[in-house]
Amino acid sequence: MVVPHHGTGARLARHRLAAxxxxxxxxxxLADLVAVLAELVGNAVRHADPLPGGVIRVSWRLATSLDGQRILLRVTDGGAAAGPRIRAADPDAADGRGLHIVSGLANRWGVERDGLGQSVWAEFDPVAAPRPDLVVAG
Incomplete structure (x- = not known):
């Protein structure tokens, strides 16, 4: 999906992913996916140039295996002079923790660059389906 290189882009992407x-x-x-996608789009808006047309490209892919569903999120923007990196944030700082969140929730994440810009991706390992013979009493 394509979203505007603006704060509303993260909201649009989150709602579409959740739907x-x-x-x-x-x-x-799903809560982890939504949080990571919001961070990646927010970082693209704050720190990177847009793609032509003033947009960011957002995608997700779901692959099913015997272990469950593996999910890959990808946010592509026009790139920036300095690539994404985890930084130390002062406890009182208002920002600077986004990639800590991504790193904590995703199993892996990384950056790929090409001649048009950069993609930041986050991958989530499968979550095993609940066992039908397991009953949880509430």
């Missing part, structure tokens, strides 16, 4: 994956991804995993 598409909500019915098939467990709620705790």
């Amino acid at each position: 598409e994956l909500g019915p098939i991804v467990p709620a705790p995993r």
